[in-house]
Amino acid sequence: MSEKFTRFFASRWGIVLAGAVIGALAPLLQKAGNPPNMGICVACFERDIAGALGLHRAAVVQYIRPEIIAFVLSATIAALLFREFKPRAGSAPIVRFVLGVFAMIGSLAFLGCPWRTLLRLAGGDLNAILGLTGLAVGVTIGVQFLKAGYNLGRSYKTYTAVGWIMPVIMIGLLLLRIFKPQFSEGGAIFFSETGPGSMHAPLYISLGAGLVIGFLAQRTRFCTMGSIRDVVLMGDTHLISGLGALLVVAFIANLILRQVSFGFFGQPVAHSQHLWNFLGMVLAGLAFALAGGCPGRQLFLSGEGDGDAGVFVLGMIVGAGFAHNFALAGTPDSVANGTVGGISPYGMAAVILGLVVCLIIGLTMRDK
Amino acid sequence: MTKKVDARGFSCPQPVIMTRKAIQAGEFPIEVLVETATSRENVRRAAEKLGCQVEVEEMGDEFKLTIAK
Numbered sequence: 182m183s184e185k186f187t188r189f190f191a192s193r194w195g196i197v198l199a200g201a202v203i204g205a206l207a208p209l210l211q212k213a214g215n216p217p218n219m220g221i222c223v224a225c226f227e228r229d230i231a232g233a234l235g236l237h238r239a240a241v242v243q244y245i246r247p248e249i250i251a252f253v254l255s256a257t258i259a260a261l262l263f264r265e266f267k268p269r270a271g272s273a274p275i276v277r278f279v280l281g282v283f284a285m286i287g288s289l290a291f292l293g294c295p296w297r298t299l300l301r302l303a304g305g306d307l308n309a310i311l312g313l314t315g316l317a318v319g320v321t322i323g324v325q326f327l328k329a330g331y332n333l334g335r336s337y338k339t340y341t342a343v344g345w346i347m348p349v350i351m352i353g354l355l356l357l358r359i360f361k362p363q364f365s366e367g368g369a370i371f372f373s374e375t376g377p378g379s380m381h382a383p384l385y386i387s388l389g390a391g392l393v394i395g396f397l398a399q400r401t402r403f404c405t406m407g408s409i410r411d412v413v414l415m416g417d418t419h420l421i422s423g424l425g426a427l428l429v430v431a432f433i434a435n436l437i438l439r440q441v442s443f444g445f446f447g448q449p450v451a452h453s454q455h456l457w458n459f460l461g462m463v464l465a466g467l468a469f470a471l472a473g474g475c476p477g478r479q480l481f482l483s484g485e486g487d488g489d490a491g492v493f494v495l496g497m498i499v500g501a502g503f504a505h506n507f508a509l510a511g512t513p514d515s516v517a518n519g520t521v522g523g524i525s526p527y528g529m530a531a532v533i534l535g536l537v538v539c540l541i542i543g544l545t546m547r548d549k
Numbered sequence: 550m551t552k553k554v555d556a557r558g559f560s561c562p563q564p565v566i567m568t569r570k571a572i573q574a575g576e577f578p579i580e581v582l583v584e585t586a587t588s589r590e591n592v593r594r595a596a597e598k599l600g601c602q603v604e605v606e607e608m609g610d611e612f613k614l615t616i617a618k
């Protein structure tokens with residue numbers, strides 16, 4: 182029975198199902214209260230968690246997002262059920278941390294992870310075309326490094342307890358979300374009262390959707406970066422069929438829910454500074470490719486015992502702290518003032534720095 | 550002589566790249582060792598796409614894939 186399920190999930194229909202379910206649930210999460218064109222965004226939601234913990238003080242993006250917690254825990258459950266929970270670590274963790282930091286800085290320059298890039302497009306946000314193109318370019322650069330022998334070395338089997346660190350951290354976050362303790366007056370845990378951070382679906386809906394998605398994604402190995410990489414590297418369209426399903430189903434769901442509005446300027450939680458939308462995602466795509474997975478995939482891997490993926494996730498959360506503390510993240514267009522948003526000169530410098538660091542990593546870490 | 554590819558501990562796409570190199574070198578059969586179910590599926594899919602037959606054997610925590618043309 183288990184083998185039959187495994188075969189199905191490994192098939193093209195399995196990956197299409199996973200993409201379709203994400204594409205259906207994300208607009209519904211938005212309907213249930215999550216921010217616009219942000220039913221799910223792994224980067225944004227990790228950024229909100231960083232804010233809730235006080236790692237940055239951008240008051241409008243602070244919330245412990247249950248979807249992230251559920252993704253990891255559900256991947257753990259799926260991995261245990263199918264005997265795939267394998268504690269492993271030791272493949273250049275510090276490099277993965279740095280890649281996580283810059284992946285987040287790139288994602289926040291654009292304002293979204295690859296999942297949200299697709300969801301933004303499915304909501305009519307044409308800036309996402311720049312983001313998607315950037316992502317593809319970044320991944321393609323990463324593939325050139327892979328072809329030239331780039332890799333971060335082997336990971337090794339390790340103690341069972343190592344594999345449990347990320348799931349246990351997520352249980353801790355869930356407790357913080359449920360009990361909302363305040364550790365000092367005016368201090369963390371922070372929960373936004375206005376802005377995207379204040380917009381969220383009820384806890385049980387977020388958790389439920391996250392558990393379904395986490396399970397399917399763990400079984401099917403859904404990965405947006407991998408989708409593009411596999412096409413560029415070897416013409417394999419297996420993973421990208423899931424990505425297509427996500428986009429199509431999310432667009433249809435948004436049409437039904439009347440959540441589509443085409444345009445560049447004034448899109449929700451988005452800016453229309455084209456060059457930096459593009460370059461932000463070039464950086465993100467390259468960092469994902471070098472780290473071997475998009476932010477969602479890294480969460481699922483961390484749930485099945487991959488400590489290195491866990492380090493990447495922690496890098497992203499710390500990167501979100503830098504992004505907001507140093508004013509690197511994108512500022513949305515303001516419809517009220519009619520002003521185009523974008524990133525600050527510091528943000529631009531950080532994206533360029535990130536690209537340089539990733540290029541050095543790609544060039545220097547390879548088998549000759 | 551069996552050609553051996555030890556891809557244990559490498560995360561994808563590394564095992565696939567190593568396997569493809571071995572297949573393109575043209576010496577069969579090839580034995581590929583991987584640790585995760587993801588790598589097992591990816592290597593199998595990549596090898597089958599290149600027109601090879603793949604047999605999978607579970608060995609404790611690891612998988613041995615035998616690839617023949």
